[in-house]
Amino acid sequence: MKKILCLSLLLAFQKLATAQNFKKDSTTMKEMSNYILSNYECYNDLRYLCKQIGHRISGSPQAAKAVEWGKSVLEKTGCDRVYLQEVMVPHWVRGEEEAAIINEKGHRSKVVISSMGNAVGTGAKGIEAQLLKINNIEQLQRMNPKDVKGKIVFFNYRFNQTNINTFESYGPCVYYRWGAPSEAAKMGAAAVVIRSVSSAFDDKPHTGSISYNNKYPSIPSVAISNLAADQLEKLLVTEPHSKMYIRTMCEMLPDVKSYNVIGEITGSEIPNEIICFGGHLDSWDIGEGAHDDGAGVVQSIEVLRTFAKLGIRPKRTIRAILFMNEENGLKGGQKYAELAGQNNENHILAIETDAGGATPFGFSMSMSAAKRNKVKSWLPLFLPYGIYSFQREGGGADIGPLQRKFGTPVMGLLPDSQRYFDMHHSENDVFENVHRRELCLGSVAMTLMVYMVSMYGL
């Protein structure tokens, strides 16, 4: 009986403590949200990064400027410590690029192209060859190699508009940018042109990384816009022997010394437990890298700023990382994990924000069921901010090495994905296409999650 009474009392106290915590946490979270939405410094940071520095591919002078900028902005947040992590990164340069479609009568019409990042160029003379439309990889694999040899393969694989989550449509398309060109090379193709990996029906080509299979020749590979692809598709119905001319002067230069930029606030009670979070500082070399991933960079900075400015001391160490070279090498993410290992650091959670600056609705997670359930128990605290989804699997590219090396629990911020692939890796990805309040809500979601884990662990 005594035991039961004690247990009942204990449970009652626990319940009371939980209720008190809930009220206190919910008040702190609202203060954090109010601070971010009233001051929207992340939005002003993004304006500077996009408009004063601009796009910033790894190894470029702008990437170096972005490192300096990131360090200086982090220092001004009032966090405890800001430092750089040296990392060697690839330095791919686009150079001139031009192309034309040549119909069966020999008429040439110019078409805007964007070379795949890390791709080889055509050389100064360019390549002119007959086009071969291929709708999917199975169709290519059924071809006789002699019918592919010397041709420019046009991968006409479409973005599936029926998925609600556009990342589900992105995945299958990316294969045609990343891996399929080597399959065409294997069959003797001279070059590849792909339908842009884009949800928009517009005239902007989208770039993105290619990965060559070393067993086959590295061949030039470029994207054309969805509108241009539609026109090309029609032309090839009536004039199947049309040709394409492609001249791309892109090349890979020697590696360059660059940096991850890191800021942190030391935990007041359990400093050796680290919660890290970040986006990537590099971007593609067209557009301004506003959604991808200027948004993630400024949101990560905003987390530290909000803690510092409001004087909220995390119990555990919280660390913002502006990763270098996510787009075409992942060297920053790899270096970070390597050093975390060397320094015996204990990361209890890594969060990535690299899915654009739109209104967030949740976090993807890869972690044990127990940890996921702990996060799910916080749902009532997140619902007032429109954050309801803790179901999806996933983390992020930059924190992947940490996860794979040490089994670190990971999360990814999930913003609404409807507009993202209209802009991603294209000239559409500019500051004007990021909305102030939406961007801030991403900062809010990140800050609240970091707050909860910094208080209660994981």
Next chain:
Amino acid sequence: MKKILCLSLLLAFQKLATAQNFKKDSTTMKEMSNYILSNYECYNDLRYLCKQIGHRISGSPQAAKAVEWGKSVLEKTGCDRVYLQEVMVPHWVRGEEEAAIINEKGHRSKVVISSMGNAVGTGAKGIEAQLLKINNIEQLQRMNPKDVKGKIVFFNYRFNQTNINTFESYGPCVYYRWGAPSEAAKMGAAAVVIRSVSSAFDDKPHTGSISYNNKYPSIPSVAISNLAADQLEKLLVTEPHSKMYIRTMCEMLPDVKSYNVIGEITGSEIPNEIICFGGHLDSWDIGEGAHDDGAGVVQSIEVLRTFAKLGIRPKRTIRAILFMNEENGLKGGQKYAELAGQNNENHILAIETDAGGATPFGFSMSMSAAKRNKVKSWLPLFLPYGIYSFQREGGGADIGPLQRKFGTPVMGLLPDSQRYFDMHHSENDVFENVHRRELCLGSVAMTLMVYMVSMYGL
């Protein structure tokens, strides 16, 4: 024992039937969603409405064109029946409007204004008077009327940026547009200028209805943009005796005959149970009424089109209503309810979509707890479409009369509200600011809800 066995069997059958229904419904819903996202006819409809007809205030020639267009588009959906409901509507016209701020040295600088809809004009000579900045209604009420008399009251009430749901910030601001001008008139003010009810920090004034209290004189009332209001606020600190000149030639003309436009598909099993849904065809006379409420109009049309094109027969009657005169009179909504009464119609649900064309996340509802719980039990069917919130109270303006007159259960589509009040009632509300996929997801959400209620009642 026999009884228990029977009951167990019955429950097992019910469970099986529910599971089978779930599978069947979920398949049908996915077909509907795929149809809408692949064909995006609602988006093309919106382009026509915005670009070929443009803004369409009640009583205007464009509103008449919009009625013809709505009828013709509904007829082409393949629904069973399309008809018009005659309704007399107010006909307010803006006419010329100009204004200037005059500092203490007498220097005049022009400022862009937008008269409140339904407001009186200043007459051809305009009004020039000293400005009196009032931050909120309490401050006005504490004033001595002799300090207000003859002045132009500047209501400098700000949109609260800290609310996550921007409609919560809209509400309090609207008072300064709708009701507060008469409070200023009561104290002898010559005119009112308000800070636009807008979440944007830009140079566009936002219009919207005014409601005069007949006990006091009707005085001119105009909005200036947030940027202009910021400048004016600063000026009045250093030069508190600055004046404003306002000339507005707006006036209310005689009522005009107009129409609600209605399309329906007759229920195959319970045709006398009606599910109606709609948006409003009229808009303000600036911008293009794209989000407000072209989006709701084309989404409502899309519901019928999707049923008709896929050959899905609803068990109950489903009816799309393009209401006239939501913005400055609500005559269409009132007429609809009046005729529903005369015809003894049984509306089991009315849904409004009039909160913009952004990505939807839920439905607000005003109905009994039992009905709300029935809808909530469908949550697993809606989650794949990002629809998770069935908590909020509310319906919509056009279906308000139906709700008040007959206690009809009502719902309102809830799109993400972050960008809405940047555009609402301003020149920013144009087709280019509506995103194809986001608009379509609103159509999907509406279609799925209408489908479920048409199958299972409420």
